[in-house]
Amino acid sequence: MDHPMDNSPIKALQDILSYIEIHQYKIHKLVVVTKTHSYHLIQLLYDYGHRDFGENKYQEAKEKLIHVKVKPDFPLITHHLGPLQSGNARHIPEIFDWVHGVGSIHALAKLAKAAKKKFDLTKKKTYYLVQLNLTREETKLGGMFLEEFEEIIHTKPESFIQHEGLEWKGFMTMGPSNGDLEITQKIFRQLRIIRDKYLPLGDLSMGMSGDWKIALQEGATILRIGTAITGNRKY
Numbered sequence: 645m646d647h648p649m650d651n652s653p654i655k656a657l658q659d660i661l662s663y664i665e666i667h668q669y670k671i672h673k674l675v676v677v678t679k680t681h682s683y684h685l686i687q688l689l690y691d692y693g694h695r696d697f698g699e700n701k702y703q704e705a706k707e708k709l710i711h712v713k714v715k716p717d718f719p720l721i722t723h724h725l726g727p728l729q730s731g732n733a734r735h736i737p738e739i740f741d742w743v744h745g746v747g748s749i750h751a752l753a754k755l756a757k758a759a760k761k762k763f764d765l766t767k768k769k770t771y772y773l774v775q776l777n778l779t780r781e782e783t784k785l786g787g788m789f790l791e792e793f794e795e796i797i798h799t800k801p802e803s804f805i806q807h808e809g810l811e812w813k814g815f816m817t818m819g820p821s822n823g824d825l826e827i828t829q830k831i832f833r834q835l836r837i838i839r840d841k842y843l844p845l846g847d848l849s850m851g852m853s854g855d856w857k858i859a860l861q862e863g864a865t866i867l868r869i870g871t872a873i874t875g876n877r878k879y
């Protein structure tokens with residue numbers, strides 16, 4: 645799947661994009677999730693004309709991204725997926741434009757500092773999404789519980805930091821780990837209602853390989869699709 649001459653990821657991407665077009669959904673971004681795959685795959689899709697890519701590990705992403713040949717007039721846009729942690733937050737903006745997994749105010753404060761530093765040096769902004777855990781599963785996948793989010797937004801809304809180099813762009817969530825599509829649909833619908841209430845113009849990052857069609861029905865503006873495009877992950 646990683647061989648540069650294998651075009652099946654392009655075909656899979658085209659199929660998803662044409663589904664979106666045929667059904668007249670309007671999305672902002674389709675993030676192709678390339679974690680565990682080599683930079684050849686990123687290069688293949690970038691050369692085809694795709695620009696948004698998602699990774700979940702800082703070190704792995706950094707090592708890959710230096711190899712990708714990018715045209716100055718068509719910058720690659722990088723998305724960090726997975727829980728933002730206080731330990732890694734200060735490095736994330738160095739190589740990521742978007743951060744999807746903000747589930748901790750403490751980590752967000754660290755991210756804000758690092759984003760300011762990057763902005764001062766490069767004038768490039770960092771964008772983030774607040775991740776909500778609406779399944780209430782105790783998983784390592786991160787996200788704030790809704791009551792935690794609502795408590796903060798009502799009592800200390802300035803915790804959701806924004807400055808010239810950092811912008812809060814919306815919400816992110818994931819369906820239940822057992823893949824139940826009825827529950828997934830309820831959760832996506834709930835996230836949309838939350839978005840409408842607290843950040844009406846915000847993005848909705850929801851929908852992965854197994855549930856992106858449901859996410860589109862429920863108003864997703866950002867899809868994060870890995871295996872349905874890339875094939876199975878390496879580990």
Ligand SMILES: *Cc1c(COP(=O)(O)O)cnc(C)c1O
Pocket residue numbers: 677679700725726852853854868869870871872
């Ligand atoms: C890995 C990952 C994806 C992509 O998952 P697929 O099921 O391969 O499409 C999407 N979002 C997050 C947060 C991920 O970690």
